[in-house]
Amino acid sequence: xxxxxESGPGLVKPSESLSLTCTASGGSISSSSYYWAWxxxxxxxxxEWVASIHQSGATYYKPSLKSRVTISVDTSKNxxxxxxxxxxxxxxxxxxCARLPRVVGSFDNWGRGTLVTVSS
Amino acid sequence: xxxxxxxxxVSAAPGQKVTISCSGSSSNIENNYVSWYQQLPGTAPKLxxxxxxxxxxxxxxxxSGSKSGTSATLGITGLQTGDEADYYCGTWDSSLSAWVFGxxxxxxxx
Numbered sequence: 001x002x003x004x005x006e007s008g009p010g011l012v013k014p015s016e017s018l019s020l021t022c023t024a025s026g027g028s029i030s031s032s033s034y035y036w037a038w039x040x041x042x043x044x045x046x047x048e049w050v051a052s053i054h055q056s057g058a059t060y061y062k063p064s065l066k067s068r069v070t071i072s073v074d075t076s077k078n079x080x081x082x083x084x085x086x087x088x089x090x091x092x093x094x095x096x097c098a099r100l101p102r103v104v105g106s107f108d109n110w111g112r113g114t115l116v117t118v119s120s
Numbered sequence: 121x122x123x124x125x126x127x128x129x130v131s132a133a134p135g136q137k138v139t140i141s142c143s144g145s146s147s148n149i150e151n152n153y154v155s156w157y158q159q160l161p162g163t164a165p166k167l168x169x170x171x172x173x174x175x176x177x178x179x180x181x182x183x184s185g186s187k188s189g190t191s192a193t194l195g196i197t198g199l200q201t202g203d204e205a206d207y208y209c210g211t212w213d214s215s216l217s218a219w220v221f222g223x224x225x226x227x228x229x230x
Contacts, residue, residue, distance in 0.1 A: 037219070046122060046208065046221060046222070046223045046224040047157075047165065047208055047210070047221040047224070048221070049210075049218060049219035049220065049221065052219070060217065060218070062218050063216060063217070063218060096164055096165070104153070104170050104171055105152065105153045105155070105170075105171070105211075105212060106153065106155030106167055106170035106171070106210070107155070107157070107165070107167060107210070108167045108170065108176065109167075110164040110165055110166070110167075111164065112163075112164050113164050
């Protein structure tokens with residue numbers, strides 16, 4: 001059974017970069033059947049898709065975040081990562097990593113999430 | 121504001137049925153699969169319905185999904201207090217080239 005686990009700093013200063021990693025266990029990031037995604041949820045608010053990546057290297061970004069976001073995959077470590085630059089308080093959120101089957105098109109497996117607070 | 125529109129809250133008594141609507145457009149719901157997610161308090165979202173109306177393994181048949189045109193609906197029958205949660209619809213938006221979610225609906229089982 002696939003398990004996803006987010007990791008990274010819980011506190012980031014404004015204008016700096018946020019870096020998170022999602023480690024998969026019980027399944028392979030290298031599978032061509034899936035995309036891998038980051039989704040965030042500001043405190044008390046709804047879900048917001050941030051970015052997705054396929055092991056082939058194909059990437060998709062939320063248009064309004066595209067200039068600040070980079071998603072990458074490291075198949076040797078069975079991990080994928082998110083980097084968000086020039087953060088502000090508006091980027092404070094719980095960040096979830098998730099699996100997205102190519103055909104079905106729904107996020108079928110989620111990590112527990114990690115809270116990132118942007119504050120000086 | 122969310123691309124997909126959901127009612128902020130719904131409520132019903134235990135044992136009753138409730139429906140949650142999700143309204144979109146031709147660039148998202150009408151031409152792409154809709155999925156539904158349940159988020160219990162303090163936990164990560166969980167997939168309830170995929171491909172408009174398919175339940176993943178382990179999801180009770182009390183949960184159902186449907187789609188018509190630019191709208192989708194989640195139905196829950198035999199409500200239980202454990203169903204109290206936030207529910208989100210989601211789909212791909214072909215115009216935005218982005219995955220989009222509804223704003224979420226808080227279900228209260230009175």
